[in-house]
Amino acid sequence: xxxxxxxxxxxxxxxxxxxxxxxxxxxxxxxxxxxxxxxxxxxxxxxxxxxxxxxxxxxxxxxxxxxxxxxxxxxxxxxxxxxxxxxxxxxxxxxxxxxxxxxxxxxxxxxxxxxxxxxxxxxxxxxxxxxxx
Amino acid sequence: xxxxxxxxxxxxxxxxxxxxxxxxxxxxxxxxxxxxxxxxxxxxxxxxxxxxxxxxxxxxxxxxxxxxxxxxxxxxxxxxxxxxxxxxxxxxxxxxxxxxxxxxxxxxxxxxxxxxxxxxxxxxxxxxxxxxx
DNA sequence: CCATTAAGGACTATATGTATCTATAATAGC
DNA sequence: GCTATTATAGATACATATAGTCCTTAATGG
Ligand code: SF4
Ligand code: SF4
Numbered sequence: 001x002x003x004x005x006x007x008x009x010x011x012x013x014x015x016x017x018x019x020x021x022x023x024x025x026x027x028x029x030x031x032x033x034x035x036x037x038x039x040x041x042x043x044x045x046x047x048x049x050x051x052x053x054x055x056x057x058x059x060x061x062x063x064x065x066x067x068x069x070x071x072x073x074x075x076x077x078x079x080x081x082x083x084x085x086x087x088x089x090x091x092x093x094x095x096x097x098x099x100x101x102x103x104x105x106x107x108x109x110x111x112x113x114x115x116x117x118x119x120x121x122x123x124x125x126x127x128x129x130x131x132x133x
Numbered sequence: 134x135x136x137x138x139x140x141x142x143x144x145x146x147x148x149x150x151x152x153x154x155x156x157x158x159x160x161x162x163x164x165x166x167x168x169x170x171x172x173x174x175x176x177x178x179x180x181x182x183x184x185x186x187x188x189x190x191x192x193x194x195x196x197x198x199x200x201x202x203x204x205x206x207x208x209x210x211x212x213x214x215x216x217x218x219x220x221x222x223x224x225x226x227x228x229x230x231x232x233x234x235x236x237x238x239x240x241x242x243x244x245x246x247x248x249x250x251x252x253x254x255x256x257x258x259x260x261x262x263x264x265x266x
Numbered sequence: 267c268c269a270t271t272a273a274g275g276a277c278t279a280t281a282t283g284t285a286t287c288t289a290t291a292a293t294a295g296c
Numbered sequence: 297g298c299t300a301t302t303a304t305a306g307a308t309a310c311a312t313a314t315a316g317t318c319c320t321t322a323a324t325g326g
Contacts, residue, residue, distance in 0.1 A: 001217045003134055003239075004283065008225055011235060027302065041285050047304065059303040060293025076238055084134045092141055101258035102144060105209055105250070106136075113246035117238070125234035137314065160271065174316050180273060192272040193324025 007083045009037055010045050014079050017055065018071045018126045025057075025064030045083065052082035071126060077117035140216045142170055143178050147212050150188065151204045151259045158190075158197030178216065185215035204259060210250035 013031050020026050028046055032039035046065055049055050054074055055065045067074065090106040146164050153159050161179055165172035179198055182188050187207055188198045200207065223239040 001134060001136055001222070002220060002224060003222045006283080008223060015235070025302095029302085038285060040287075043303070044285095044305085050303090057303055058293070059291075059301080060295095061299095061301045062294065063292085063302045065303090076242075087135060089134070089136045090141060091135060102148070105253045105258065109209075109246045109249045109253075112249045113242045116242045116245050120238045120242075125238065139314080158271095162271085171316060173318075176272070177274085177316095183272090190272055191324070192270080192322075194268095194270045194326065196271045196324065198272090 027064040072123040075118045160197040205256040
């Protein structure tokens, strides 16, 4: 089980936005170049982030993307779920109801992980981002 | 991000083994029938569990699978990792070294989840398994 | 020796993820 | 208004992973 590569791109793109001036939008071209990804592909991911309410986009000349909220209000979980969705890890076909302990265990485990991911904000890592990124 | 269906099968198969008599091996035929899966496919999954050291198999007449360890020593994490592997959720191509906070956050989150999954044993859910399973 | 059962290789089908191309819409600046 | 710029979106192509089947081989009990 792995996060899709798209999640990796999204996280790095978001951190690049954090590192940029907050009022100057960053275009997908620049982002794609820094990440070494195809611009058109990255564009679709950015659109997902827009729809998730994490960033805002402005088309036209000097357009691009900028954060919608303060960087200390955007958590890892926000970014990850914007790309990966919020489905549970275990999707059993039969639904034996609430008494199913199997699902409870997995849900609990998910909650544990999500709790930590939600507590970590972009600002927590923005301070010390590897230089070449 | 979701566990593969194979993980779902493996968990249910293991719990069926727990529910069976510990000395009588259970064949893949019976298991497959209970789970509603193809026997040949399930067979491959069972082999993975064998290689992970969770169960032992005996071929030949009256053969099948049985638990290798006590049911309170087998955790959810054991079963899940036997199928899904142990790779990290985030596999970035560039490796910027230990100071990368992005990876640290994700690793921490993984550890949180794994810690809970490791603490939950098969015996914890075997007591109250939905009837139709 | 024979029936039974697991293991494993080869193969197919399907789904998902990754990526490209093209067209459309919106915005800023002239 | 016109034009350049930039995001959005659909269609399409490609790669990879998952899911599943078929057949052969090996091991065990009777
Ligand atoms: S026992 Fe739980 S996980 Fe299994 S099929 Fe029933 S509801 Fe789903
Ligand atoms: S910053 Fe961290 S996650 Fe990103 S490419 Fe570098 S090592 Fe990988």
